Amino acid sequence: MLTISGSGTPHSRFCDGLSRRDFLRIGSLGMGGLSLPGLLQAEKASGLKNSKKAVIMVYMAGAPPHQDMYDLKMSAPSEVRGEFRPIPTNVDGIEICELLPGLAQNMDKCVPIRSLYGAPNGSHDSFMCFTGKVGSTLDSSGQPPGGWPSIGAVMSKMMGPSRPNVPPFVGLAPKAGHPPYGSSGKPGFLGFANGPFKPSGPSEKDLVLGMPSSRLDDRRGLLASFDQFRRDADASGLMDGLDEFHEQAFGMLTSSELANALDLDQESPKVRERYGKGDSRNVGDGAPRNLEHFLLARRLVEAGVRCVTLNFGRWDFHSNNFPGMRSHAPLFDQGMTALIEDLHERGMADDVLVVAWGEFGRTPMINKDGGRDHWPRVGGALLSGGGLRTGQVIGATDRLAGEITDRGVHFAEVFATIYNQLGINANEVTLEDLSGRPHFLVDGYRPMRELI
Secondary structure: OEEEEOOOOOOOEOOOOOEHHHEEEEOOOOOOOEOHHHHHHHHHOOOOOOOOOEEEEEEOOOOOOHHHOOOOOOOOOHHHHOOOOEEEOOOOOOEEEOOOHHHHOOHHHEEEEEEEEOOOOOOOOOHHHHHOOOOOOOOOOOOOOOOOOOHHHHHHHHHOOOEOOEOOEEEEOOOOOOHHHHOOOOOHHHOHHHOOEOOOHHHHHHHOOOOOHHHHHHHHHHHHHHHHHHHHHOOOOOOOOHHHHHHHHHHHHOOOHHHHHHOHHHOOHHHHHHHOOEEEEEOOOOOEEEOHHHHHHHHHHHHOOOEEEEEOOOOOOOEOHHHHHHHHHHHHHHHHHHHHHHHHHOOOOOOEEEEEEOOOEEOOOOOOOEOOOEEOOOEEEEEEEOOOOOOOOEOEEOOOOOOEEEOOEEHHHHHHHHHHHHOOOOOOOEEEOOOOOEEEOOOOOOOOOOOO
16 A cells, blocks of 8 residues: 655644544545546646636526527427527627627637537436436436535545635525535545535524634634544544644634625726625525625635636526516526636636536427426536637528537546546546546547647
8 A cells, every 4th residue: 555645734743743534545545535547647637636627517507498598499480499589699690599788799718509408317416417427416326435526626626725714615506496406516435525605595694703813723623623533533534634624714714805705895886886786585485586696606706716606596497488588588698798807807718618508408398388498408508717618600400400410528527527627637637536547537528629
């Protein structure tokens, strides 16, 4: 067995002064660590730890109708084409829905994908959007021990925090009636230390210390003792990293960096008006249409957060599809347009990759209730920034927007592209699950040649 010493935490020290976490044991249970080849490959990655690259992932909970956003079919029968009309964009030959005028004027900075596929079925889940893997948030059968980690957890593990008191992974998601709609992406077998910090909603007040530092130190010691007991009693490995997680939490409580990033009052009224407010209330069992979350996402990546996931709306329009689109799409357009333009104006666009998508598409045929049902055969997505070659459309569907006719794009292919832009070779780096078995980040899919 090879033992590599490294940096540790101040807890659980041995008599020689090293801590438990001063050791990374290669060859035993990996507990979510990098395999030796993966570790060496990660070290070779150019400037990975010091990289300014970041990802903002917008999960459009419930799955938006692709044919009413980026792939309108005006020659289709009326029971398919719907009520909306396409409008030209600032890129010749690309048209999108009339409800998205801001994005239309920024199409040179975007890439609509009209041929996204890979959802295993028609069940609602954010899992594919956050992991690129086949599986489910609610059902871990068929997954490795501990479950697949989300992209935010992978970035946290491989890139680490860019600043000591700024979490690498932040989720702007509420508690939702349908749990996957409120997921920010789970850490899976990478453990709690790589899970999302969720500052939105009721937990935002927890960022205010509200006690003298001496009392904080007492609580730190109590938590350390209790969590050490829990880790020793837990055989799964999922508790590993809790000391690191709590150290990060205490650091955030005693530092102003994260609190400042979350303080929208520091923005000018002009910028805040540009993003707008939207609606902070959940839409049914889904997420809110909170436009301030788009601004928070920009402020967080600017402060050094590696990955921000943002849950927006409830797009499951089984009935009243067109009123639903009229209530969602203009707000989405405002938030996304403000974010994309802001990133470009601040010189951040090449470093921050933005993805917006849902778990599948919607049926070509409009049902008797004026809605569109689940359609896992094809869906849509929108990408921007990250150094991608934008100003183009990828993929095509038939005249009913029901079947892919050209250049199908799997969820995992988008993930391979994202990792590539972060400086991570997803087909070489492996991460170990809780049994010590290594796994590639994506399942054999390569970065999209059109984008890089």
